[in-house]
Every structure is written in structure tokens, then in C-alpha cells.
Amino acid sequence: xxxxxxxxxxxxxxxxxxxxxxxxxxxxxxxxxxxxxxxxxxxxxxxxxxxxxxxxxxxxxxxxxxxxxxxxxxxxxxxxxxxxxxxxxxxxxxxxxxxxxxxxxxxxxxxxxxxxxxxxxxxxxxxxxxxxxxxxxxxxxxxxxxxxxxxxxxxxxxxxxxxxxxxxxxxxxxxxxxxxxxxxxxxxxxxxxxxxxxxxxxxxxxxxxxxxxxxxxxxxxxxxxxxxxxxxxxxxxxxxxxxxxxxxxxxxxxx
Amino acid sequence: xxxxxxxxxxxxxxxxxxxxxxxxxxxxxxxxxxxxxxxxxxxxxxxxxxxxxxxxxxxxxxxxxxxxxxxxxxxxxxxxxxxxxxxxxxxxxxxxxxxxxxxxxxxxxxxxxxxxxxxxxxxxxxxxxxxxxxxxxxxxxxxxxxxxxxxxxxxxxxxxxxxxxxxxxxxxxxxxxxxxxxxxxxxxxxxxxxxxxxxxxxxxxxxxxxxxxxxxxxxxxxxxxxxxxxxxxxxxxxxxxxxxxxxxxxxxxxxxxxxxxxxxxxxxxxxxxxxxxxxxxxxxxxxxxxxxxxxxxxxxxxxxxxxxxxxxxxxxxxxxxxx
Numbered sequence: 004x005x006x007x008x009x010x011x012x013x014x015x016x017x018x019x020x021x022x023x024x025x026x027x028x029x030x031x032x033x034x035x036x037x038x039x040x041x042x043x044x045x046x047x048x049x050x051x052x053x054x055x056x057x058x059x060x061x062x063x064x065x066x067x068x069x070x071x072x073x074x075x076x077x078x079x080x081x082x083x084x085x086x087x088x089x090x091x092x093x094x095x096x097x098x099x100x101x102x103x104x105x106x107x108x109x110x111x112x113x114x115x116x117x118x119x120x121x122x123x124x125x126x127x128x129x130x131x132x133x134x135x136x137x138x139x140x141x142x143x144x145x146x147x148x149x150x151x152x153x154x155x156x157x158x159x160x161x162x163x164x165x166x167x168x169x170x171x172x173x174x175x176x177x178x179x180x181x182x183x184x185x186x187x188x189x190x191x192x193x194x195x196x197x198x199x200x201x202x203x204x205x206x207x208x209x210x211x212x213x214x215x216x217x218x219x220x221x222x223x224x225x226x227x228x229x230x231x232x233x234x235x236x237x238x239x240x241x242x243x244x245x246x247x248x249x250x251x252x253x254x255x256x257x258x
Numbered sequence: 259x260x261x262x263x264x265x266x267x268x269x270x271x272x273x274x275x276x277x278x279x280x281x282x283x284x285x286x287x288x289x290x291x292x293x294x295x296x297x298x299x300x301x302x303x304x305x306x307x308x309x310x311x312x313x314x315x316x317x318x319x320x321x322x323x324x325x326x327x328x329x330x331x332x333x334x335x336x337x338x339x340x341x342x343x344x345x346x347x348x349x350x351x352x353x354x355x356x357x358x359x360x361x362x363x364x365x366x367x368x369x370x371x372x373x374x375x376x377x378x379x380x381x382x383x384x385x386x387x388x389x390x391x392x393x394x395x396x397x398x399x400x401x402x403x404x405x406x407x408x409x410x411x412x413x414x415x416x417x418x419x420x421x422x423x424x425x426x427x428x429x430x431x432x433x434x435x436x437x438x439x440x441x442x443x444x445x446x447x448x449x450x451x452x453x454x455x456x457x458x459x460x461x462x463x464x465x466x467x468x469x470x471x472x473x474x475x476x477x478x479x480x481x482x483x484x485x486x487x488x489x490x491x492x493x494x495x496x497x498x499x500x501x502x503x504x505x506x507x508x509x510x511x512x513x514x515x516x517x518x519x520x521x522x523x524x525x526x527x528x529x530x531x532x533x534x535x536x537x538x539x540x541x542x543x544x545x546x547x548x549x550x551x552x553x554x555x556x557x558x559x560x561x562x563x564x565x566x567x568x569x570x571x572x573x574x575x576x577x578x579x580x581x
Contacts, residue, residue, distance in 0.1 A: 024405075026405065026409055027405065073371070076367045076368075076371060079344065079363050079364065079367050080363065081362060081363055081364055082363075083347060083358060083359070083362065083363060084347055085347070091347075092408060094344070094345070094363075095345045095408050096405070096408065098341050098344050098345050098367065099341075099345070099401060099404050099405050099408070100405075101367075101371075102338075102341060102370075102374075102401045102404070103398065103401035103402065103405065105371075105374060105397075106394065106397035106398040106400075106401045107398060109378060109390070109393075109394040109397060109398075110391075110394035110395060110397070110398050112390075112394075113387065113390035113391045113393070113394040113395075114387075114391055114394075116387045118382050118385050118387070118390060119382070121378060121382050121390065122378070122379060122382035125375045125376075125378035125379045125382065126375075126379065128371060128372075128374070128375035128378075129372055129375035129376060129379065131371075132290070132368040132369075132371045132372040132375065133285055133286050133287055133290060133372065135364075135368045136285075136287045136289055136290045136365060136368050136369075136372075137287050139364050139365065139368070140287070140289050140365065
């Protein structure tokens with residue numbers, strides 16, 4: 004456990020050094036590292052006992068760079084023409100910093116000779132952008148489809164890594180876990196989930212199927228524990244991760 | 259002579275590459291598929307795949323392997339273009355609506371990311387760390403170059419080195435990389451592969467300088483955008499740097515471009531005429547020619563072949579470009 008904490012800080016420092024650029028971050032906000040994804044990623048990589056320390060570092064940093072590159076591009080404004088020079092620069096740097104982080108992920112793995120892992124992350128990027136287009140372009144998605152895409156989008160990078168390092172059966176538990184944790188944190192921070200707000204913004208409140216935060220969180224939490232109970236022996240380490248995270252947060256179970 | 263005629267013997271292979279490109283961008287979502295296909299169909303010179311193939315032909319030509327590199331380079335170029343149009347708020351590219359203007363910024367971003375992912379999926383079929391190290395370093399440098407371009411906009415005190423470093427990253431490195439990747443796959447020695455890299459680098463520099471000259475000497479119709487557009491956007495290029503040695507013209511330029519007012523075509527034409535009255539255009543051509551000569555010299559010592567002759571002809575063609 005001590006090693007885990009030490010390396011967590013070490014990896015974080017390496018990532019932050021790669022992300023920081025004084026010019027870029029004078030104009031746009033410094034990228035947010037999703038703590039839930041970060042913790043799960045560290046755990047997934049740590050659990051793969053045959054990886055060398057160098058491989059662990061490269062896998063962790065490159066995966067997070069990809070996640071941050073993708074997230075960065077989601078902040079490119081929809082508005083096509085900037086009103087001010089400052090707005091223009093912000094938009095331009097939002098585009099270019101995402102491209103830069105993508106380049107860094109490729110460079111990091113290329114220098115380490117990790118060609119297959121480059122491909123795994125490229126597969127994830129392709130899949131995610133397909134999903135993003137569906138979500139953005141299809142205005143009339145039914146709630147279930149919309150939720151399913153949101154869940155996949157949220158977890159796709161880590162799902163690809165988990166499938167590569169461990170077992171395809173981890174897909175469902177990772178998707179449900181990351182969604183559950185995201186919603187739970189959003190509700191704790193804001194008193195509501197951003198997912199619900201987004202659904203309401205997309206749809207006419209009066210006619211669309213309403214989303215109820217508590218129920219939504221409970222559904223994902225239930226799905227996590229259902230997935231835990233169905234894990235095969237080779238993936239049981241995920242159970243350990245989930246219980247350790249839940250205990251750490253000392254949350255009252257909604258089950 | 260038209261450029262494609264120089265490498266006419268590549269027609270069959272280029273057709274195959276075109277088909278592979280088409281296949282590579284077949285996304286599941288129709289909008290993503292249409293946006294990517296429109297980009298591809300908008301054409302372009304496919305000059306990077308040509309450099310890749312010709313450089314490979316200097317050595318042992320394995321089309322099955324080299325086409326993966328050629329396709330990757332073109333996909334990367336396409337991905338860059340679609341993001342560039344978001345950055346520049348461009349409405350048209352090669353006379354056609356840009357992805358951003360047709361589908362919006364977000365779809366343009368996702369299309370660019372999708373195409374870049376497809377490029378990396380394609381190139382990782384080749385398990386050669388030298389290729390990935392070179393290509394990834396180039397991608398990072400190109401991104402830094404683009405960021406620097408923004409940083410240096412409206413920076414009237416920048417010098418020639420700043421400009422040259424910027425166009426190196428913006429244009430020359432990807433062409434240099436195309437040439438060296440072709441050479442590596444063709445099994446050339448490290449020394450010869452580096453010659454190809456220098457060739458590509460110098461051709462790229464020469465090409466970009468001429469592009470920057472043409473921004474002032476071509477018509478809007480020839481350019482597909484208003485003449486002087488680079489300057490309007492605050493990009494200070496070689497002809498401008500030379501022209502600004504004339505203090506009076508410098509003051510005029512800086513005041514006008516910094517004024518934030520809409521500059522109409524007539525005013526821009528007047529400005530361009532003033533710039534042409536200096537020796538800025540001729541001196542810029544002279545610098546471009548220096549790079550061109552260096553490019554040709556880089557090929558010295560490589561065995562004579564049809565491919566080498568084509569590379570020489572392409573460099574000369576690029577150097578003589580006047581529209």
C-alpha cells in the first residue's frame with residue numbers, strides 16, 4: 004500500500020509536468036485529472052504483475068494523456084466565430100493543446116517501443132469519437148440509448164486498457180462503476196447531477212422522461228454490485244478495488 | 259509540366275492509396291463518414307504519400323508495407339487540416355465548405371480526432387520503433403509549431419529565426435518525416451535516410467516560403483481565399499519581415515493591422531502594392547531558392563534512379579511555383 008501511495012504521487016508529478024505549458028495555461032484552464040479514473044487506472048496497471056516499472060509508468064501517463072486530450076476537445080466552443088481576440092485564442096489553444104497531448108501519448112509509447120499499446124489507445128479514440136458524433140448529432144435519442152452512450156463514453160479509454168491488461172469481462176463493471184462514482188460525486192458537490200441537467204437541456208422538460216438523481220445513482224450502484232457478484236475468479240481483484248474505494252469514502256449504501 | 263506528370267509512374271500505386279484512404283475513413287456514423295469522405299474528396303496534391311513512395315523507391319520498394327506509411331501521412335495531414343479550419347474559422351477549403359462550417363466545430367473536432375486515430379491504427383501495423391519514434395516526434399513538433407504560430411501572431415518584433423523555426427514545424431518537418439519514413443521502410447542506411455530527411459526538410463521550407471509569397475502575389479481566385487489573408491490574421495511571414503525593413507511601410511502595416519477595423523479588399527490591395535514596391539518578394543524567392551538548392555544537394559551520392567530524378571524534378575517544380 005505504501006508503494007501505491009508513493010507511486011501515485013510520482014506518476015501524478017510526471018503527468019503534470021507533461022501537461023503544463025505556461026503560454027497555453029495563461030489562456031485556458033489547466034486540465035482536470037479525473038480522480039476516479041486515475042485511481043482505477045493505477046489499480047488496473049498495478050494488478051498486472053508482469054509489467055515492468057517503466058511499462059507501468061508509460062501506460063499510466065499515456066492513458067491519462069489520451070483521456071485529457073479527448074476531454075480538452077470537448078471544451079472547444081460550439082460557436083463558430085469568436086467575438087473577441089481573447090475568445091479566439093482560447094478556442095485555438097483548446098484545439099491545439101488537445102492535439103499536443105495526443106502527440107505526447109504517441110511519443111511516450113513510441114519511445115518505449117510499446118506499439119501494441121499505441122494501437123489499443125488509438126482504438127479507444129476512434130470508438131469514442133464515433134460515439135461523440137452520435138451523441139452530438141442525434142437529437143432525438145431515447146433516454147436508455149442516451150444513457151448507454153454517456154456511460155460508454157465516460158469509460159471507454161479505461162475499458163480498452165482493462166481489456167488489454169486483464170479480461171474483457173471487466174467492461175461492464177468499469178462502465179457502471181465510473182458512472183456511479185461520477186454521478187455520486189456530482190450530486191455531493193452540487194446537489195444535483197450534471198447528467199440530469201444535460202438531459203433536461205437536450206429535451207423539453209415537460210414532455211421528456213424525467214431523470215431522478217437518486218434513482219439514477221442507485222441504479223448504477225446496483226449494477227456495480229451485480230457485476231461484482233458475477234466476476235470470474237481471474238477478475239476478483241476488482242471486488243477488492245471497489246470495496247476499498249467505498250470504505251475509504253465511508254458512504255452510506257443506497258442499496 | 260504539371261506536378262503529377264513528374265511521378266506518372268506512380269499512378270497505379272497512388273490509385274491504390276486513394277482507395278485505401280477511402281476505406282480507412284469509413285466510420286459507422288453517417289455524419290462522420292460523410293464529413294471524412296468530403297475532406298478526402300476535396301482533393302489535395304497527396305504530396306506526402308508521393309514523397310513516401312518515391313523515397314522508398316530509392317531503396318527496396320515493398321508497396322504493401324510502404325502504403326501503410328503513405329496512407330498514415332495523408333490521414334495525419336487531413337486531421338490537421340480539419341482542426342486548422344476550426345482554428346482559422348475558415349468557411350472554405352479548396353473552394354468547398356469546411357467541415358466546421360458545414361457541420362459545426364464539434365463535429366470538425368471529432369472528425370479530426372477520428373482520422374488521427376485511424377492514422378495511428380494504420381501505422382501501428384508496422385512494428386518498427388524507429389518509424390514510430392520519428393513520426394511521433396514530428397507530430398509533437400508540429401503541434402508546438404501551431405501553438406507558436408498563435409503565440410507569434412501580431413508580434414511585429416519577431417525575427418527571421420522565429421519565422422524559419424515556425425515554418426519548419428508547420429510544414430517542413432512532416433515532409434522531411436515522410437521522406438525519411440519512406441527511406442527507412444525501403445531499407446536505406448541511416449546515413450542515406452538522413453539525406454532523404456534533409457531533402458524533405460529543405461523542400462518543405464522552400465515550399466512554405468513560396469506559399470507565403472503567393473499570399474501576396476496570387477489572386478483571390480487562385481488562392482481560394484482573399485489575398486493577404488495571412489497578414490490579416492496577424493501571421494507575419496517572410497515577405498512581411500523584409501518589407502518591414504522599410505520603416506514607413508512598417509508603421510503603416512502595424513497601424514492598419516493592429517487597428518482591429520475591418521480591412522476591405524481595396525485597402526489590402528494598396529498595402530500589397532506597397533509591399534511589392536519593396537524588394538521583399540524577390541528576397542523571399544532568393545531564400546526559397548537557397549533551400550531548394552540545399553534540397554537538390556541532399557540527394558547527392560544516392561544512386562541514380564527514376565525515383566531520384568522525380569524527387570529532383572519535384573523540388574525544382576516547387577521552387578518555380580509562381581501561382
